[in-house]
Amino acid sequence: MYYRENFWPSVALAAPYVIAGDNAFVVDTEAKAALLVSSHFHWVNMLYKGRPGPLPYPNIGYLASLSDHEKQRIQQALAYSIFGDKTQGRTVAVGFTARTGADELILGARIHNPAARCRSSQLLAEALSCMMVNSVI
Numbered sequence: 001m002y003y004r005e006n007f008w009p010s011v012a013l014a015a016p017y018v019i020a021g022d023n024a025f026v027v028d029t030e031a032k033a034a035l036l037v038s039s040h041f042h043w044v045n046m047l048y049k050g051r052p053g054p055l056p057y058p059n060i061g062y063l064a065s066l067s068d069h070e071k072q073r074i075q076q077a078l079a080y081s082i083f084g085d086k087t088q089g090r091t092v093a094v095g096f097t098a099r100t101g102a103d104e105l106i107l108g109a110r111i112h113n114p115a116a117r118c119r120s121s122q123l124l125a126e127a128l129s130c131m132m133v134n135s136v137i
Contacts (some may be wrong), residue, residue, distance in 0.1 A: 004016045004101065018100065023109055035058050037113065044077050056112070082124070088125070106126060
């Protein structure tokens with residue numbers, strides 16, 4: 001809100017415009033989302049440990065293998081991320097947009113399987129189709 005309240009128009013931009021980014025893992029079932037997002041959890045945890053690298057393979061038991069501190073850190077880092085089926089995806093995306101006041105969302109997902117990543121984008125686009133006006137997918 002600070003940005004909008006203190007915005008100064010310029011030649012390049014006459015009014016404030018907010019773009020917010022988020023992670024999105026949207027699949028047919030919540031159980032599939034848990035598996036796909038495990039790669040991202042692992043990747044984020046490795047970043048916090050100072051060991052960035054390629055996206056790990058999904059591992060359904062990964063989160064359970066972490067310490068409480070690591071779980072809390074991941075939950076904080078991904079607090080507004082979109083996980084679940086289309087209904088959950090739409091609910092979280094609408095809430096995220098309202099909280100941030102964003103004019104535009106950039107949604108991406110670190111999903112190990114390219115076909116699953118494309119399917120996630122497709123499902124999210126279907127869930128958000130009523131929100132999209134000038135969107136590019």
